[in-house]
Amino acid sequence: MKTPFAPPKRQQGPARVADAAPQAMIELRGLVKRFSNAAGEFTVLKGIDLAIQRGEFVSIVGKSGSGKSTLLNMITGIDHPTEGHVVVNGTDIYTGVDESQRSRWRGKNLGIVFQFFQLLPMLTVLENVMLPMDYVDLYDFEERPRRAAQLLEMVGLEQFANKLPVLISTGQQQLAAIARAMACEPPLLIADEPTGNLDSRSADMIIQLFQRFVDRGKTIVMVTHDPSLTARTHRNIVISDGELVDEAVSRSLPQLRHRHMLEFTREAEWRSYQPGEIILEQNQTVDHFFIVRSGAVDVVLHEESGQEFVLSRLEAGQFFGDVELRTAQGSIAIVRAGGMPVEMLAVPRAVYLRVMNASPITAEAVSETMKKRWEGVHFADHPRSDEQ
Amino acid sequence: MSSILELNKVTKTYSTAAGEFTALKDVNLKVGAGEFLGIVGKSGAGKSTLLNMINGVDQLTAGEVLAHTDEGTVSIHHMDEDQRAYWRGRTMGVIYQSFQLLPMLTLVENITLPMDLADNYRARESKMRAMHLLKLVELEDHANKRPAFISGGQQQRVAIARALANDPPILVADEPTGSLDSVTADHIFEVFEHLVANEGKTIIMVTHDAGLTSRFSRTLTMADGELSGDMEETSKYDRTGIRRRK
Numbered sequence: 064m065k066t067p068f069a070p071p072k073r074q075q076g077p078a079r080v081a082d083a084a085p086q087a088m089i090e091l092r093g094l095v096k097r098f099s100n101a102a103g104e105f106t107v108l109k110g111i112d113l114a115i116q117r118g119e120f121v122s123i124v125g126k127s128g129s130g131k132s133t134l135l136n137m138i139t140g141i142d143h144p145t146e147g148h149v150v151v152n153g154t155d156i157y158t159g160v161d162e163s164q165r166s167r168w169r170g171k172n173l174g175i176v177f178q179f180f181q182l183l184p185m186l187t188v189l190e191n192v193m194l195p196m197d198y199v200d201l202y203d204f205e206e207r208p209r210r211a212a213q214l215l216e217m218v219g220l221e222q223f224a225n226k227l228p229v230l231i232s233t234g235q236q237q238l239a240a241i242a243r244a245m246a247c248e249p250p251l252l253i254a255d256e257p258t259g260n261l262d263s264r265s266a267d268m269i270i271q272l273f274q275r276f277v278d279r280g281k282t283i284v285m286v287t288h289d290p291s292l293t294a295r296t297h298r299n300i301v302i303s304d305g306e307l308v309d310e311a312v313s314r315s316l317p318q319l320r321h322r323h324m325l326e327f328t329r330e331a332e333w334r335s336y337q338p339g340e341i342i343l344e345q346n347q348t349v350d351h352f353f354i355v356r357s358g359a360v361d362v363v364l365h366e367e368s369g370q371e372f373v374l375s376r377l378e379a380g381q382f383f384g385d386v387e388l389r390t391a392q393g394s395i396a397i398v399r400a401g402g403m404p405v406e407m408l409a410v411p412r413a414v415y416l417r418v419m420n421a422s423p424i425t426a427e428a429v430s431e432t433m434k435k436r437w438e439g440v441h442f443a444d445h446p447r448s449d450e451q
Numbered sequence: 452m453s454s455i456l457e458l459n460k461v462t463k464t465y466s467t468a469a470g471e472f473t474a475l476k477d478v479n480l481k482v483g484a485g486e487f488l489g490i491v492g493k494s495g496a497g498k499s500t501l502l503n504m505i506n507g508v509d510q511l512t513a514g515e516v517l518a519h520t521d522e523g524t525v526s527i528h529h530m531d532e533d534q535r536a537y538w539r540g541r542t543m544g545v546i547y548q549s550f551q552l553l554p555m556l557t558l559v560e561n562i563t564l565p566m567d568l569a570d571n572y573r574a575r576e577s578k579m580r581a582m583h584l585l586k587l588v589e590l591e592d593h594a595n596k597r598p599a600f601i602s603g604g605q606q607q608r609v610a611i612a613r614a615l616a617n618d619p620p621i622l623v624a625d626e627p628t629g630s631l632d633s634v635t636a637d638h639i640f641e642v643f644e645h646l647v648a649n650e651g652k653t654i655i656m657v658t659h660d661a662g663l664t665s666r667f668s669r670t671l672t673m674a675d676g677e678l679s680g681d682m683e684e685t686s687k688y689d690r691t692g693i694r695r696r697k
Contacts, residue, residue, distance in 0.1 A: 132599070139555065142600075166555070175554070175555060181551050181552065183551060183553070183565075184551055186568070187536070225532060227508045230503070
């Protein structure tokens, strides 16, 4: 096989963004994408800010039309933003970079896996895996078949190396596509519904493989519909109507519809507290539902004796305020920032109650959580005075 | 009309846990140059296995497949892997239900890729040829777009253009309209008919859709690994590309 597409030689590569040491693998800043068609202008991405750190395994979920494919196309450089910046592995990929520089950059930095594998039907499995090496010209010509064979071994397809794709199963085709994506040892793997076309056993194999890559320090961003997969990633990002849902909201109230998550994200006030600072006094009127974004808060009761005890400690993704908002009573306990600064989302009462009325399944899940929290601390480790 | 393909007593047997399974039984078939041959049958009838025998993708158990092209007569299954891959690259274009275009490449790059791989054309020539092929499938205006930005039917037309990259005399298509709506599928048939009538291509297409029969110059039915129907070679077109009267 001859080397196809010798990429044009360039004097200069894309500009490096050379500052802050522990750089995020992916940084999206103020990303806007507008399409115009006969019906007028349509904004698909409405100002996205996102940082994904090196070594993170991140899933992205969103309904059809939410903008998730467009978002992925921005990261891979397949489409280009109307406004904003995309910095991937230290390169601002749309600023001062032309199409062929971007192609060359992509070949070295990104592995991409798609739902429908995109193996070339006229090439053997081994040749398909060698394709990106030819394209990027990173490895010696003689080294390529050996390296491709190693990659196939990694995904367990060594005995199918010389077969054409049509003769192996769809699960095996996806494994071959993953081997191809890893051909040039990219630091970042982007996967668009990689298991969408596979049975659950094959899907499980693919995710295990991804977890091995992450263990080796790769960063993986995966779009998926499958909740059993999102549960196995470090972070799950929800996109709705071209905007990102605050991760604390989607983590704390996963039963909510995406549009309701987005409503909470939009309507919530951001609050921050110093270590030990009181967030709510006992009996204070509660007019917000609180979600912890970072740090931890203590829910504390004061006894008549003046002693206090901690009912529970709530960390990122946990919440409080539900009971008080529903019963319109004052705070049952004192809520206080823990030993670290705390960031909090405060959803106004009216918004909270409206959404909960529209989402009985979430309301039920929230009250279940509350019930467990109270049961759990039912003074087992701190008996009430009448039991003493 | 001369035969371009000839299958003699082709048999394919698979061994499975449940025992031996015969996917093709003593299949004899002659395909004439310039035919648009349809092979219709249910899922599991052996259609795809037959295509894999014709393009030499899979090994046969018994029999032989002969191809008679400008390069002479070859027995497809008596070549070694490398020879067969080289021969296939020059002689057969393949089209599948899923289009398998590389998403990071533009349409024109997707089409030049097989030419670059086969080293058949110089770089400038391959670009020009790719543009010519895009024009043939009426997508020249989209040449520099990436596959994500065109419709499924357009993607399949690009896949057809790619299959034609090295100017093979034979195209084999496995359910090429399987994931397209009927209007879009109709457009794909128009492209195929044009290729047969005006470009002298021979097309063999398998489908489960018996409703497409009228579009082929000849239709065979496949069931349980056996072919039936009109085993004589025919063409709707004479050598000048004029449609014959039925």
